[in-house]
Amino acid sequence: MLDEVRKYHEEQRNNRPFEPGVTEIWPSGAVLEADDRIALVEAALDLRIAAGHSSRKFESAFARRLKLRKAHLTNSGSSANLLAITALTSHHLGDQRLVPGDEVITVAAGFPTTVNPILQNGLIPVFVDVDLRTYNTTAERIEAAIGPRTRAIIVAHALGNPFPVAEVAQLAEDHGLFLIEDNCDAVGATYDGKLTGTFGDISTVSFYPAHHLTMGEGGCVLTGNLALARIVESLRDWGRDCWCEPGESNKCLKRFNYQMGTLPAGYDHKYIFSHVGYNLKATDLQAALGLTQLAKLDSFIAARRSNWQRLRESLDGVPWLILPEATPRSDPSWFGFVVTVDPEAPFHRAALVDFLESRKIGTRRLFAGNLTRQPAYVDQPHRVSGSLENSDLVTEHTFWVGVYPGLTEEMIDYIASSMKEFVGAHG
Structure with missing residues (x-):
């Protein structure tokens, strides 16, 4: 059957020559080949309709590719940004957590979903300008924007062009600020020889068809901080405290030995919720496509x-x-x-x-x-x-x-x- 899918793909290919003024030249788009179509069909034939083996495999491979410890797939890059910002408001961070009224520095010339999670969490965006030609802001502009309630910075690498992220990361460290890199447009870019998305506390990626890799829809939150990774996972998965994958039941070996909140002792850990979360997971169909895309x-x-x-x-x-x-x-x-x-x-x-x-x-x-x-x-x-x-x-x-x-x-x-x-x- 998969051989037939490959034949079908070849039959559907547009082999018409380019005609100037007639052939549309898109500003962005997915490059999908036979192996991508086959991966989707294979996942569908196996009825891998929820997050599962392919999702975990992609998360592991993508984290290794970006040289970070944890990657969590989401249903979009916009959701990835929402999770990244919301994670910084978690009570698990104690006095470091962001609270309503705290300020987050960002860039005025950008995409809304870098900014929306700031407002959605009751935080205050502080807008700074960009340079022409690079279309990025500077460490100097960010430093000038820091005020008494500034707690974090979230900036996108503009159109795949890195902002001066090493300097901004140092600035964040000096002032005790969180740094989130919106890396949705810049997967594979480097600054000082180091991959973008690896300088901050958290980074985000989009797999919308316009981006470097596609899953149709989809996104990812990455971090080297295991505590933040655990918060992101909880927020993504309904806010639950349990870290068992779907189909797992007792990974911690004490599923019925927890007591949290005012729940009775021994309440099933799979149904204990420690965050006001969402359901922002991707599916194995998306992840199967992501794996073939990642190879390219x-x-x-x-x-x-x-x-x-x-x-x-x-x-x-x-x-x-x-x-x-x-x-x-x-x-x-x-x-x-x-x-x-x-x-x-x-x-x-x-x-x-x-x-x-x-x-x-x-x-x-x-x-x-x-x-x-x-x-x-x-x-x-x-x-x-x-x-x-x-x-x-x-x-x-x-x-x-x-x-x-x-x-x-x-x-x-x-x-x-x-x-x-x-x-x-x-x-």
Whole structure:
């Protein structure tokens, strides 16, 4: 049957040649091959419909890949961020726990789900600005934002380009702050030769189809801190205190010997709840796909870097376009190629984007732009540190195009030539 699935996959492949202006060039997307389809079908045939063997296998393999002790699969990267922030409010942390009204420093120009868990836990986001070209904030901006109630920092590596995470981690240590790395766009990136996602107390990853690996939906929380890992697991799994996997019954060998809260002694540990938690688990179907994707991670990252570099070299010197740059001392694992139209240019970003879209070249904004200007956050409690002028500029003048592994050199060259043609016609 699986041989037939492979044949079916080959029959469904789109082998039509690239036609400029006709073939759609997506800004992001999953690269799915025969082994991915087979893994999904095999898991379905085995009726592995809940979290189980494949989930545990993926968690172990992914933790090893990122050189961390624990990884916990979730149903999305957004849920991973929710678990990461919520874990820091756990009573198990004692006096270190975050409480409502505490502040968490983050970046104004980003994606909402980096910020939403701050508000959802009654905490106060403190917004800082970014640099143009790297689209990341700096340790100096973060340090200037630290106030008497600041307790944590959560920052995303922008479009696969690391923020100066070693300096930020040192700053967090010096001030007794938690650091969460939103690594959803940057799996495989390094800073000072060390993988992003390994500098902070917790890191998060997304497996949405736009990202480096896909499970369709899905995410992951990673940490080297076993106490935090245990809290994350509890919060993910309904808030229960028990750590037995589904199907296990007495891993601790004292299932009926616990007394917690005001429950009677000997209450079944499988039904003792020590956190107000969620059910944010993934499934084995997703994990089976994740395992085949993980085997291709190196080639995916290499393709992203190659596509980004080809586009960067092709557009170098084109007037009015502010091109992206890697953060010094980093080796990014690029998510997209970001462009800012110079505010003094004789054309607006919207005109360039319209031209590209008319040629079937997909574009995206730098996510939400300046989040403080979004309707969801206008009336939410927050603090702004310093100017957000670059975040405002990003909101008006910035967009990005794809570099994901599904794009060919011919497609990348067409993106570059289209941009140059437009700028040349308006120069």
